[in-house]
Amino acid sequence: MALLNPDLASALPSVLPPALPPIPVTVVTGFLGAGKTTLLRGLVQRRQSRRLALLINEFGEVAIDGELLRAEGDAQGQVQIQDFAHGLIAYGDDEHFVPAMLALAARRAQIDHVLIETSGLALPSAVMEVLQSPELAPHFVLDATLAVVDTPLLLEDAFASGNAAADATAQLFRQQLECADVVVLNKIDGMEEAPLLQAEHTVRALAPNVRFLELAYDARLDIRLALGLRLHQAGATVHHHYTPVAMPGERATVAADQWRFNGHAHSGLGAHSHGLSTHKHFHEQDPGxxxxxxxxxxxxxxxxxxxxxxxxxxxxxxxxxxxxxxxxxxxxxxxxxxxxxxxxxxxxxxxxxxxxxxxxxxxxxxxxxxxxxxxxxxxxxxxx
CATH class of the missing domain: 3.30.1220.10 (CobW-like, C-terminal domain)
Incomplete structure (x- = not known):
């Protein structure tokens, strides 16, 4: 695992600042090429006054996605971007993720929200577990986990089992969905109602406990769906001022375990458990x-x-x-x-x-x- 900007971790002070509200963290997952970075780029563009820290994890030895996000520019210094390349953060013997997060905690007064883009080959549960560790739990709270889906590939049964590569792909894709609070159907421009409904059906068959399913036209997602959901805070009673985009057709109903966001009612969403204990605590990368x-x-x-x-x-x-x-x-x-x-x-x-x-x-x-x-x-x- 190579930390491309070691200055962030080395700047960690010996004493963290006085207790402040934990920094909310949104984890963005999704298989290779689903469009995670493009979606994040849109969120950065529409961040308004939010001060964001982005942690971008790439499996390869060269950090491409971080460069793409930096290309947006940040004249106000409101966006901090950290690259992690050549491995999977929070997996196995990774020694960089916790120090980098503690360095962010030391600058709590300068950060409103952390966005973590996991590698397309990672299970977000690895990051989610480490966020609950004694080192990080006092400083961070999981806001929500978003899984971005390449909808055309999903409809082509590209994530179905078959040979060894297909089996590994199918298993990883399904587990990413199972860890998500919100599944985002991406790359849907020009799609008719029928394939969108089929995609929804497929997602819910693979991961019945997904709480929300959203549409990202032109790879854009309402920022109020990505930041400030507070889906993992026990007893949270939160006002939301956004109604998720409904799936088309008569079958576009909210599942029994879901609530629509609206500006006049409490969401009633309490703490959400993903059953992290069902995953190996020591996440290991498939060597294939x-x-x-x-x-x-x-x-x-x-x-x-x-x-x-x-x-x-x-x-x-x-x-x-x-x-x-x-x-x-x-x-x-x-x-x-x-x-x-x-x-x-x-x-x-x-x-x-x-x-x-x-x-x-x-x-x-x-x-x-x-x-x-x-x-x-x-x-x-x-x-x-």
Whole structure:
């Protein structure tokens, strides 16, 4: 596990400030490529006066998502971003998550809310358990856990069991849903009523105890659904001023264990238990999930590389690819892929001065040598 900004943890004072209300924490989970970072970027843009701390965990050795969030800019200094790369925070022998959180606690007066984006290969219960540890419990309170879903992939049965890679994917996806308070159906622009209802049915079949199911058109979620829910505070009686987006159709009813938010009634939501005791206290990473980074110092053609990455995903069990590429353009290009769906677009101005193309691949027992061979052959450039 590499902590890309160790200054945060090293700045931890020996004595924490006097007792203040615990900092609320929202955990954002979701499988690889679900759109977690894009959703967070929208929340950051609409934060209003909230002072946020974002902890971004990436399985690969290169932190891409943190750079994307930094590209939004923060002239007022209201957003602090911390990267954790090359591993899963709060798992196994991770030694960085608790010190980083304690460093945030030491600056309690400067932070209104913490958002933690877990790796797409992580169970949020790992973070949730550590938040309840003696070190962190006095300083933080879990506000809610959001699970972001790639709805088109869900409808394609991409999370169904099958071979070893499919079984590992299905198990992890289901467990992420089971840990969530709110499931967010993402990538739904242009969808008709029938597939949305089918997606809702599938989610509720996999995780019947999910409390709310929301729609994110254009990858945007009302900030009042992500911050300030207080779903895990015992005896909480909270005013909410937002009604969740209803699922279309006559079947769009609120489940028996749910309440709609409204501006005139108490939510009545008390403490919510996810049954964390059913998970291993010592979270262990499935060694089948592997990541590697490939680089090329030669200029790339965006369309050619896009086809090459898609071909590699069809040839190998690669579920996620992301990174920056150097083309003839003055700015670096951002490549994002979920399985064989690949998109290349211009990166934010002035943020990525990379001199070489760099792509992170994540999959279940993928062959690095085979991907190197495919990319080099199909782009007529050297990748290594």
């Amino acid at each position: 999930w592997q990541s590697f980074t490939l680089r090329s110092e030669q200029r790339q053609d965006g369309d050619t590389l896009r086809r090459a990455v898609a071909a590699a995903a069809l040839d190998q069990p690669i579920l996620r690819t992301k990174g920056f590429i150097v083309t003839g353009s003055e700015r670096a290009q951002l490549l994002q892929a979920v399985r064989a769906r690949v998109v290349v677009a211009e990166a934010q101005a002035g943020k990525f001065g990379t001199q070489c193309s760099e792509l992170v691949f994540i999959g279940y027992h993928p062959s690095r040598a085979r991907v190197v061979q495919l990319l080099s052959a199909l782009t007529a450039t050297e990748w290594k």
